[in-house]
Amino acid sequence: MDKTQTSGDEDLFLGYSSVHKKRSEPEPSHVSMKSDASMIQPIKLNSGDTQPGLSSVQQKRSDPESNCLSMKRHVTVGQSGETRPDLSQVLNTFRPNLMKKFECLYEGTVMQGNPTLLKEIYTELYITESENGEISNEHEVRQIETQSRGAATEDTVIKCNDIFRPLPGQDKPIRTVLTKGVAGIGKTVSMQKFILDWAEGKENQDVQLIFPLPLRELNLMKDKTLSLSDLLNFFFPEIKELEISVEKYKVLFIFDGLDECRLSLDFKRKVKLCKISKSASVDVLLTNLIVGNLLPSALIWITSRPAAADLIPSECVHRVTEVRGFNDPQKEEYFRKRISDQSVSNRIISHLKSSRSLFNMCHIPVFCWISAAVLEKMLSQAESGEIPRTLTQMYTHFLILQTNIKHQKDYEKKVTDEDMILKLGKLAFQQLVKGNLIFYEEDLRECGIDVKEASVYSGLCTQIFREELGLYQGKVFCFIHLSLQEHLAALYAHLSFTINNINVFDQTKQSLLSKIFKQKKYNSLSELNQRVVDEALQSKNGHLDLFLRFLLGLSLESNQTLLRKLLTRTGSCSYKKEETVQYIKQKIRENCCPEKSINLFHCLNELGDDSLMLEIQHYLKSGEIKETKLSSSQWSALVYVLLTSEQKMDVFDLKQFIGAQHTADKVLQNLLPVVKESRSVQLCGCNLTAQSCESLSSAIQSSNSVLRELDLSNNDLKDSGVKLLSDGLKSPNCQLEILRLSGCMVTEKGCRYVSSALSSNPSHLRELDLSYNYPGDSGVKLRIQLEDPNCSLDKLNVDHGGEYRVTAGLQKWACFLTLDPNTTNTQLILSEENRKVTCVREDQSYPDHPDRFDAHQVLCSESVCGCCYWEIEWSGDYGVHVSVSYKSIRRKGWGDECVFGRNDQSWSLFCSADRYSFIHSDIETCLPVKPISSSRIGVYVDHSAGTLSFYSVSDTTSLIHTVQTTFTQLLYPGFGFNIGSSVKLLMNQNRL
Known part of the structure; x- marks a missing residue:
C-alpha cells in the first residue's frame, strides 16, 4: 500500500472521531446540498496526468514523490533550451487575470448589465469573530433582525483584509478561516475585495498565490478523478509551467459557498492523501486540503451560510468569523455612495428608517441595492405612487421595475x-x-x-x-x-x-x-x-x-x-382579509413559541393590521404595563413591539414589567426573545427563582444571542439555579462577558459548577461577581483559575462571603446600624442603645456639635457601602422620612439644602398612613403603591450599582420604589420626623 494512504482503520486526521452533527431535521434548510440529479456533467479533462477512467487514489504515477505544490509539465527545459518561467513572470499574467475577474461588482447581475467598479462602491462590512456552535433554527430574516439589535455590542470588528491576522493577545497562527453569514450578507464580496486588493499589490503581499475555487463550480466536477495539480492547472492555466514549493511560497485557497456544495465532504473517510501528484475525487482532495494532509502550510478560507457551517469539523478551523452585513452607519454610507443625488439618498434613508422591518433588512447589501433601485425611481419627480412600507410592496415594486427594463x-x-x-x-x-x-x-x-x-x-x-x-x-x-x-x-x-x-x-x-x-x-x-x-x-x-x-x-x-x-x-x-387576520390572532392566543409569534406579527403587518400593537404601545406609554394583566396574545404583541421599536433596547430591565399581576419568572419567560436580543440584561432583585435559570441558559447559548452582560444579583437562585446557568456558560455559542451572581445563595457546590463551565468555555467571560455568597474553597480555586493565561476572566469578586449569606431574601444583606447622637436634632430623643428615636416638642439638652441638624433629622453612625439592607418600624400621625444621605449635607438651617430629599445630597421616602412619595433634588413624586397596615419599611442599597430600593415589609416583602443613579460618596441612613413620630431600627446584630 502506498505510504500516503491510511489503512482501513485509520482516521482521516488525528483526534477527530465523528463527522459533523447529523441532521435529524427532515425539513428543507435552504442549503443547496440535496439533489444533484439535474446537474450537467462536466466536459472531459485532458490535462496532464488525469485519466478519465481513474477511480481510486492508488493510480501509479512516475512523478518523484515530494510534499510540494508542483504545477508543471513533464519537461523542465523546452526544445529551444528556454527555462521554466519563475513566479514573478507568472504573476504578471496571474494577477491581471484575477483583477479582471474581481474588479467589478455586478449588483444583481453576472455577465450582463453595467458593472460598477468594486472600489468605487465598496462599503466595509461588519465582520466579527464568532463561534462555530449549534445551528439556528430560525429563518435567516429573523437572524438578521436579531443581528440588527446586536450591532451595538463591543465585539471586535475584523476587516476583510485582516481575516488571517490574529487579534491582539492571540499568538497562534491562523491557517483555516470559516466565514459564515446569511444569504446576500456580503461573504462573496468580502472575498472579492480581499482578492482584488491582493492582485493590485495593496494587501497581504506575503501571500504569493491565491486560488479562488467556488464550490458551485467544483460541483460540476463531482464525478471526476484527478490530482490537485491537475485541478489547479485546469482552473488556472497560466500556472501550468510553474513549480512551487510550499516551503518557499505561501498559497491561499478560497472555497466560496460551502452551503452550495453538492460534494460529499466526508471527514471520517479513511483515505489520507498527502501528495498533490496523487489522483482522487474532488471531495477527497477538498477534505484532505482542509484537514491539512495536503499542503499543510497552505491557507484555507471557506465561506458558508450558517446552516452549513457545521459541515467542517471544528478541529479543522482556526478562526470562525461572521459577516453581519452593514451596521446602521454603513447602511447610510452605502446609499450615499450608490446614489449621486444626496437629497434623494437622504430621503431614501429617512424613509427606510421609518419602517423598522425594512431598515433591519438593510443589513443585507443585496436588499440595500433592491431598495435603492426602487426608491430612487419612486422618490424622483418622474414617479408617483405609494412608497413601499412592507417587504411585499418593496419586492413587488422591484419586480415591476425590472420587467420594464427592455433590452431585447x-x-x-x-x-x-x-x-x-x-x-x-x-x-x-x-x-x-x-x-x-x-x-x-x-x-x-x-x-x-x-x-x-x-x-x-x-x-x-x-x-x-x-x-x-x-x-x-x-x-x-x-x-x-x-x-x-x-x-x-x-x-x-x-x-x-x-x-x-x-x-x-x-x-x-x-x-x-x-x-x-x-x-x-x-x-x-x-x-x-x-x-x-x-x-x-x-x-x-x-x-x-x-x-x-x-x-x-x-x-x-x-x-x-x-x-x-x-x-x-x-x-x-x-x-376576506379579516378572516385571515382573526385566524392569525387566534394562533397567537394559542401561545405558540415566541419566535413563531414574532413572525405572525410580521404577517399582521403585511396585512395592515396593527390593533394589537397599538394596544400594547398604549400600556407602555401610560406606564400601565406593570399593573395590567396581559393575555398570551398581548405578551406576544409586547415582544414584537419591543423588538421592532425605533429605539434599540441595548439594556433590558425586567423591573419595568413586573407588577402585582405577574410573577417575575413568568414575565421573564414571556419576554425571553427580548432578552436574547439585548446587550445588557438587568434582573437584579427581581425575585427570580431557579426556574428562570433554565430559560436564561437557553438564551445565553443561543447562536443568535447578542447578550453580553447579565446581572442576576439579589435573586435566590441557589446552587440548583447556578447549575442550570452553568450549562449555558459551557456552550461555545455563549459569548457572555459579564455575569453578576452577587447574593444568590450560592455555596461551594454552585461555585464548582461555574468553575467547570469556565474550564469548558474560557474565551469570553471577563467579569464574574460572586460576592455575598458562601464560595468556600471553590472561591480560592476560582482565584487560581484567574491566573490561567487561557482564561479570559480578568475580574473576580468573591468578597463579603460567609455562611450567613445563604439566607433567603433581602436578609442576606443585613447590616447593623446605630443612630449618631452628634447629628440628632434637639427635639429628638434616642433610646434602646441608640436604636430608636422619637420626636418630641421639648428641646433636649444636647451639647453643641457641628454635625447636629437644626431640622428634625438624624443620621446613623455607620456608612453603607457595597450591598446593605436594613429595616425600620415607624409610627406617628404625620408620617416619617426614611432617607439616605451624603455626609456632606448641610446641618445648620431649615433651607432645602439641609432637609432630606430637598437637595442633590440625599434621597428620601416619605411614609404616611395613606401614601408614599419619593423626594430627591426637591422633586417629589407620588407613588402608585398604597400603604398597607404594616409600618415596617426595608431599605436596600447597592452602592456600586447605584441602586436604592424601598420595600413594605409584613409577612411578605413588596417593592415600593427603586432608584437607579450614580452615588459619588459614601451613604448614611437617616430619618426625618414630625412631632410625635418615631423610628426604630429592627436589625439584630446577632444576624451578622
Missing part, C-alpha cells in the same frame, strides 16, 4: 413578461421546497424555461435571476437572493390559485405541505392562506416564514393593483 425587443415579442414570471415562479417554488438555492439547466427545462432564451431575456432574468459562467465554464443558475426566490414562489402560489384554482403544494411530492393539502379543495383564498399559516408554524427551521409573509401580503387589494401593472391576468377569488 425582438425576443420580447416571443415570450411575454407574464409567461416568464410564471415560469420563474414555478422554478422558485419547486426549488424552495427542496431547499435549493442554485440550479442547473435540467431544473430550468423542467419549468419550461429555455436556457438560451433566458440568458438573453430582458431585465427580469438579468436582474432577478442570473446565469454564471464560471472558471469551469459550466452554467449555474440562481436568484440573486433567497428573498427574491421566496417572493416569486409566493407570487406563483398565489396566481396558481387565483387564476386556475390550483394548489401548487398538491403538485410537489417533496413538499412538507402535501400531506395536508392533498386532494383538499379550497373555497377561498383565506382558507388557503390559513392552511399555509398552520404549516409555517409547524416548520422547525422557519423555512416558510418569509414565503408566508409574501403570500399574505400579495392577497391585499393594494398589492393586487400593483400586480395589474405587471400581469394581464391576476385572477379573482373570494377573499
